[in-house]
Amino acid sequence: xxxxxxxxxxxxVMAYLDGELSPEAAAEMTAHLTQCRACQDVAADLQGxxxxxxxxxxxxxxxxxxxxxxxxxxxxxxxAGKTKRPTSVWSWRxxxxxxxFAAAAALIALIAGIxxxxxxxxxxxxxxxxISQSDQVFSNNATAVTPPIASFNAAPTELSAPxxxxxxxxxETPPLVVRTADLRLSAHNFETVRVDLDRILLQFNGHIxxxxxxxxxxxxxxxxxxxxxxxxxxxxxxxxxxxxGRVDGESQRGEEVTQQSIDLEARLNNARHTEExxxxxLRTRTGKLSDVLEVEEKLSQVRGEIEQAEAEQxxxxxxxxxxxxxxxxxxxxRAPLAGTTPSVGTxxxxxxxxxLHTAFNGFIGLIQTILAAGPSxxxxxxxxxxxxxxxxxxxxxR
Amino acid sequence: xxSDEDLMLQFQNGSREAFEELFARYxxxxxxxxxRRISNDARADDLMQETFLAxxxxxxRYEPRALVRTYLYGIALKQVSAxxxxxxxxxxxxxxxxxxxxxxxxxxxWIKQALTKLEEMDREILMLREYEELSYAEIxxxxxxxxxxxxxxxxxxxxxxxxxxxxxxxx
Numbered sequence: 001x002x003x004x005x006x007x008x009x010x011x012x013v014m015a016y017l018d019g020e021l022s023p024e025a026a027a028e029m030t031a032h033l034t035q036c037r038a039c040q041d042v043a044a045d046l047q048g049x050x051x052x053x054x055x056x057x058x059x060x061x062x063x064x065x066x067x068x069x070x071x072x073x074x075x076x077x078x079x080a081g082k083t084k085r086p087t088s089v090w091s092w093r094x095x096x097x098x099x100x101f102a103a104a105a106a107l108i109a110l111i112a113g114i115x116x117x118x119x120x121x122x123x124x125x126x127x128x129x130x131i132s133q134s135d136q137v138f139s140n141n142a143t144a145v146t147p148p149i150a151s152f153n154a155a156p157t158e159l160s161a162p163x164x165x166x167x168x169x170x171x172e173t174p175p176l177v178v179r180t181a182d183l184r185l186s187a188h189n190f191e192t193v194r195v196d197l198d199r200i201l202l203q204f205n206g207h208i209x210x211x212x213x214x215x216x217x218x219x220x221x222x223x224x225x226x227x228x229x230x231x232x233x234x235x236x237x238x239x240x241x242x243x244x245g246r247v248d249g250e251s252q253r254g255e256e257v258t259q260q261s262i263d264l265e266a267r268l269n270n271a272r273h274t275e276e277x278x279x280x281x282l283r284t285r286t287g288k289l290s291d292v293l294e295v296e297e298k299l300s301q302v303r304g305e306i307e308q309a310e311a312e313q314x315x316x317x318x319x320x321x322x323x324x325x326x327x328x329x330x331x332x333x334r335a336p337l338a339g340t341t342p343s344v345g346t347x348x349x350x351x352x353x354x355x356l357h358t359a360f361n362g363f364i365g366l367i368q369t370i371l372a373a374g375p376s377x378x379x380x381x382x383x384x385x386x387x388x389x390x391x392x393x394x395x396x397x398r
Numbered sequence: 399x400x401s402d403e404d405l406m407l408q409f410q411n412g413s414r415e416a417f418e419e420l421f422a423r424y425x426x427x428x429x430x431x432x433x434r435r436i437s438n439d440a441r442a443d444d445l446m447q448e449t450f451l452a453x454x455x456x457x458x459r460y461e462p463r464a465l466v467r468t469y470l471y472g473i474a475l476k477q478v479s480a481x482x483x484x485x486x487x488x489x490x491x492x493x494x495x496x497x498x499x500x501x502x503x504x505x506x507x508w509i510k511q512a513l514t515k516l517e518e519m520d521r522e523i524l525m526l527r528e529y530e531e532l533s534y535a536e537i538x539x540x541x542x543x544x545x546x547x548x549x550x551x552x553x554x555x556x557x558x559x560x561x562x563x564x565x566x567x568x569x
Contacts, residue, residue: 010553011549011550011553014549014552014553014556015534015549018527018534020533020534020549045556045557045560046556046560048560049556049559049560049563050528050556052509052563053509053524053528053559054528055506055509056434056506056509056510056529058429058430058433058434060425060426060429060430067417067418067421068447070447070451071421071447071450071451071454074451074454074455075414075417075454078454078457079412079414288448288484290480290484
């Protein structure tokens with residue numbers, strides 16, 4: 001029974017051999033090792049391992065303590081300041097060394113954040129007001145829409161140019177609005193609609209994004225088109241389009257994309273800056289092939305991001321520059337003329353043929369019924385008729 | 399004798415001689431460090447030089463909070479990791495696990511085989527202690543491990559190595 005637990009662990013023995021114990025602990029361990037056979041064995045084992053593993057020596061040439069050429073050249077470059085990397089303004093070291101700069105930057109960021117939040121909030125409010133206004137002015141009901149459209153036409157510039165409340169505080173960056181309009185018309189003279197539409201597009205430098213026409217037999221013809229018209233001339237173009245027929249419904253929407261455009265521009269600038277830096281690194285730095293490949297891979301990735309951002313920016317600019325008009329024109333429905341009435345002879349002949357057909361069909365139907373129901377009727381007649389007949393006969397004999 | 403840390407501070411202040419002294423002190427230990435982990439002799443020499451190049455490039459970032467020795471071996475460990483990653487990604491010559499993690503062929507065969515069989519982290523701790531003669535605290539700092547973990551893993555590695563070496567001798 002172990003009354004006295006072992007005062008040291010084998011790990012302590014190892015630490016003792018490695019010189020990792022405090023002087024006091026080392027002195028205690030020395031005393032312990034003189035008495036403890038088990039710990040002596042552990043120490044011997046550990047020393048044996050160290051001795052064996054030290055058998056792997058690596059030879060190094062002694063005569064080459066001089067700096068290699070690449071190190072000497074790197075040192076010389078550093079001394080001349082050729083490749084000295086300027087301390088980045090945003091590095092932690094710089095900021096800790098220049099706390100006033102950090103404080104100023106934080107203050108500017110705070111003010112910019114507040115201004116941006118306010119502008120965004122105001123833009124959202126304006127957009128909501130614009131949508132609400134358009135919903136109020138343009139309903140789908142043709143009778144109710146006439147007076148507001150008249151007032152809308154009377155002052156087209158009020159809506160074609162952004163209202164003053166929409167404008168952001170900065171005069172240099174007017175709000176970017178993607179405008180869309182839906183217009184439903186009924187045209188009395190449908191034949192001229194297509195020609196007039198081309199004329200209007202030519203007049204306002206617009207184009208057709210999509211166009212479908214339908215001419216079903218015996219029904220009203222229709223034309224559905226998606227038009228792209230320069231935003232600055234949207235109101236005038238809508239005015240001309242309305243003349244194509246009677247307005248059945250109209251609506252307009254405006255989506256502000258200023259913030260989206262700013263974000264995109266910032267993303268693009270950052271990516272271009274990164275591209276420049278990576279190109280500079282590739283041009284000036286020499287290093288391992290793996291590093292070069294890594295930089296090239298990163299460069300390729302950044303260029304892909306730039307192309308994507310440029311495509312998004314182009315698409316956004318296009319949406320802002322050109323308003324989208326969904327036009328639907330239906331022809332005023334006119335009932336077709338009735339056809340010629342057939343002669344009396346034809347009518348009698350048709351009646352006779354119909355009569356023969358009806359008689360023949362009736363005969364065939366009767367045969368079908370007999371064949372279908374006959375066997376069942378016969379069976380039940382036998383089953384029920386025989387007892388009934390016998391009963392009737394018995395009663396009659398009485 | 400000027401301490402490594404003083405030399406590093408002098409180098410930060412532009413003393414080329416200080417750097418040359420540091421190079422003279424650590425050229426051989428670092429070369430041995432790489433040579434025991436990379437099978438290619440020339441590559442080990444390259445990596446040793448690249449370690450010093452990294453010191454030159456990052457001299458403004460050095461802060462005397464750690465020993466220069468720990469700082470250098472920290473860079474060296476990263477170089478070894480990067481080298482192994484690069485070797486494993488080479489499509490023309492995929493590196494075998496043995497080549498990627500094991501001592502070069504000039505090591506005594508029994509030591510090589512025994513080290514091969516150790517767990518990677520245990521092997522690194524053992525080698526840093528036995529060959530680079532780093533303290534437990536330095537190893538813990540380099541490998542981002544608690545001190546007690548380093549102690550216990552080192553003990554485990556030594557016991558395992560003893561068994562493995564004894565087994566090889568018996569065979």
